Amino acid sequence: MSHRLIAGKYELVRQIGRGAMGYIWEGLDLHLRRRVALKLMSPDHVASTTARTRFDREAKAIAQLRNQHVVQIYDYGIDEGSPYIVMELLEGEDFESRLERIERLPLSALVPIVTQAALGLAAAHAKGIVHRDFKPANVFMSRGEANETVKILDFGVVSMLTSEEDATEDELQLTHAGSIVGTPLYMSPEQIRCGAVDLRSDLWSLAVLAYRALTGQHPFPGQWLGMLMVRICTDPFPPPSTYLKELTPEVDRFFERALAKDPDKRFRSAREFASAFAALAEHNQPGTAKILVVDDEPDVPHLIKQRFRQQIKKEVYTFVFATNGESALEELRKHGDIDVVLTDINMPGMDGLTFLSRVGDVNPLVRTIIVSAYGDMSNIRTAMNRGAFDFLVKPIDFKDLEVTIEKTLKHVTELRTNARSSEENSVLRMFVSPSLVDRLRSASSFGAIDTWQGTVVFIDVAGFHASSKSQEPNERVRTLNANFEVIVPAVTNRGGVVDKFLGDAVMATFRGDHHVTRALEASLDVRMQLRTLALRAGQDSPFALGVSIGVATGDMLSGEIGSKAFGRLDYTIVGEVPRAAAMLQAAATKNQILMNRGAFDVAKDSFDCVPVHPATSEPLEAFELVRRAGGDTIGGRGGPNSMAETIDLTGGPPGGNAATGGGSPLI
The missing domain is CATH 3.40.50.2300 (Response regulator)
Known part of the structure; x- marks a missing residue:
């Protein structure tokens, strides 16, 4: 195939890399007489509309980025029915190959690498582009005449932060929640749960890269996908000082923030991440x-x-x-x-x-x-x-x-x-109802009673009691938390508040505009994400237990409940609405969502709902939420069948000396 002409002007010289969907070639631009890198789609992928759309998206994404830390694209086109991308040819090695050779880097040597990678990500994020497959194999150490420059490669699985109204159907299918793309070892919790991702997911991946490069270890190792998914979504990671005693507490605190499960607790931008990481490299004597x-x-x-x-x-x-x-x-x-x-x-x-x-x-x-x-x-x-x-x-x-x-x-x-400086102390909000924290921060006095319109959602981990009888205590807690790590962000991403945990159940509240719709969307999100995770992690994983959900809406009453004389108070919601939500949840079967009449009246035009007659001790009018109107039964466009085919636990084999992404699983 060498010496073949592409588009009549690019002569193929030698193959220098390959990935899941094609090959990278060194080529010669016959018009400009310069060496280039050509990305060619393999014949077996040319017929795939999804693969061709992803290829097209990569070309468009890179073309928007004129940044020295992103591989530059020169041309894009179709040759004999097969798409191609022409890029700058890089000399050097990908960061995956370097880490395999030297295992780890000192902090001072890692700072410029992380800083340059962060600047490349910042340029992408400024254009509304999320990489979604950021890993060492996609970070190239390009040798120049005077120094070494970091270049980010392989934008084949990017997510464009555009509104759904502006996106094409193919674009939505490629990046919608429900699809898993990328390399799991470097995925954020929200990405591995198949939830919506933004720039903070890329910053999580950058933090995993920095952790591995600094310590020589992955923060969340796993030999099989189910184990890895649970660890990323649920487990803490060993502080870097566990492996290197000379690392300071500031380094540990940096990674606590950078690898926070909650995206809101991570760094807000790539530049903020880079500045904080650079500050860790201070080794001056005190006062020097x-x-x-x-x-x-x-x-x-x-x-x-x-x-x-x-x-x-x-x-x-x-x-x-x-x-x-x-x-x-x-x-x-x-x-x-x-x-x-x-x-x-x-x-x-x-x-x-x-x-x-x-x-x-x-x-x-x-x-x-x-x-x-x-x-x-x-x-x-x-x-x-x-x-x-x-x-x-x-x-x-x-x-x-x-x-x-x-x-x-x-x-x-x-x-x-x-x-x-770390983020504002969040210990109070972690262990106390957010409603009480909001009350503490507000100017209103204690003792007041609030009345408002809202929606309550009860979400129970349906199979927990039956499955946990044979488990050790620590494994039972881990199983429950694995489910809560999916449920809580699904609720908060829709503007809900987790009011309390009741054993193996969560009580969440929604108030403000469209509170019923947001509560039902959150319920569908929880069900979809857990079912998709169960498909990928296996039926023996904590995600396979399922949920039963009850939703009720109406007038809400909240106030201080408990014994003031003995100093035991809770600030919570009481009345018919939370009671109805709890009853509906108790009546729901595994992966069933039941709602009351008030929620149904609001939802019937936007969701497919059917009346049901659950067997309860007292009469209960209930409606089952089946799907979004025109959607699938587990919520989300595309469902579990839209997942990407390639899942690589290792990060891919190291590549050659060009803009190849180091042989990443998706190119």
Whole structure:
């Protein structure tokens, strides 16, 4: 097949990689006389509409991203009925291959890799693109003339954060909840549950990559898919310091946030993630600041050491020196704890302005002071626009330099403090009803009674009692929590509040606009996700127990219930509505959703419902929720049959030296 022409202008030279749907070739652009990488779909996938649509989506996704940390696309087209993508040819290796060779990296060496990968993800997220298969095999370490650049590969399973009104039917089938795409070892809990994903799912995958690269271990290992799914959705992970005693508590706290099961508790953006990770690389002695001085004048190191000899002796400052931008970038990579850079503008090789534009890729927390000739306002203005914190003019006034360094260090300290700060203490909300926490935060006084319109949903893990009789106590709790880790986010994603856990059941409330519709959507989401997980994890998994659900709507009454005299109070909902929801749940069979008349009157135009007559001790009018109108019986477009065919527990075999994604399972 070598020397074959694609589209009449790309000559195939040699195959350099392969994936689940095709091959990567080194090629030659005969028009521009440059080497390129060509992604070709294998003949057995050409007939698949889904595969061709995914291929087309990848080309469109990469074409939107003009970022040095994303592989660049040159062309896309159809040749003899088969689609192709033409990309830049990269020299180097994927990060999976590197980790297999060296097992793990020190924190200071990992910071620039994670930072550059985060910048690539940030560019994708800014365009509304979620990668969904971010893993070491899709992170390429591209060798350049002066340094190594991280490139993100393989956008074949991206999710576009567009509204359903703007999306085509094929796009919805590719990325809708209910489909599992990607590599499970690096999947977020919401992705492995087949729920909706956003940029925070990519940040989870980036955190798994960083954890593995730092410790040499996966945070959630698993030899088979069912075990892995339960661990990702339910189990805690060993703190990194378990494997490396020299790692600080700050490192453990970083991963607690980055790998939080709840997406709301993770980092809010890739840039925030990168800044917090860079802050972990501080290895300064207490009170010591590290300063990088970049200047090609041979007497500068001697002048600096002479001027600051007292501060050096007292270990207030430590200085590192470089002669141009290229060597300065190398020093930044070697010293992840540099606080301030003092750089000249005019230097051989890489000048100060070019260097300034690259500093953030290596360490986003470093602040740079530019030194320029007096009156060179054009360069100074350019430097400030590129992110310089301050500037000095030659000849340098050393008193002014000391003041400027102190001011810059103060700013850097504030940045690092903010980056290290963990999210607001959530212990109270974790163990107390959110309704009570909201009451504590509100201005209303205790003792007041609230009345409001709302919907209550009771969700019971249907087969728990029968299946748990033979289980050890810790396994019983783990089984229950595995189900709750699916139920709780499904409720909160629809705007509901988990009011309390009652043994093996959850009581959730919905208020505000469309509260009935949102409650029913949440119920369908719970059922769909658990049934899909059971299909993938097996009938012996905790997800196969099923749920019975009761939904009731009407006037709600909430207030303080309990004994104030003995200090035992709960702030909860009482009355006919929660009682009706509990009765409906008790009457429901496995994977059945029953609702009262009030909910049915609201839902009948948007959902398929049928009247039922459950056997109860007292008369009970009930309606079964079957599906969304025009949807499937387990909720969600496409259902379990829309899952992707390829599931790779290992992350795929390492690839070659091109934009291949390292032989990822989906290309």
